[in-house]
Amino acid sequence: MMVGLLGLQGAFLDHIHHLNSLGIQCHIVRDAEGLREIDRLIIPGGESTVMGKFLHEFEMIAPMRERILDGMPVWGICAGVVLLAETVDGSPGRLDVLAVSVERNAYGRQLASTIRDIDISIPDISDGVNAFPGIFIRSPRITASGPGVTIHARSMGDPVFVQQGRIMATTFHPELTQTAVFHRYFLSL
């Protein structure tokens, strides 16, 4: 299995050791050609406006969308959730494949970054431990979700980990913690 890390900007390198610890190789994807070489894709946290601009300039939006709609598992983290979302701050999202509306930077600026324990409702992830330290860095807030979207975890009442088929989205950063449970779950999709 080859996992792609979208490597245009942001925290993509932090996923490598988690994937390697699970015996998985990864490929850094920087163009439409790279999308053909992978079985799954992680869209990292970072800055969604910058990534969105590059995705557009490098003509990656349509092929990425096509592969996701075709069933390729994808995991968006923070800015990645913004890119996957159907609606962003009231306007259509870049990839428009995940039936959620998000509000960018809804919890405050960089200085308002925080670690909050979140309760996860699926045993596959929690390994018997329910509270997971969620690292939130200028996270988007998921303000609405469609009927096909399952909410696996909330923080302060808001969904922070959702799934729609093989599309997984976390508004916090599991790659910055020690455990690979989220990576393992993503590989199971």
Ligand code: GLN
């Ligand atoms: N605020 C950023 C954005 O909207 C996301 C921040 C992050 O990925 N940690 O793109």
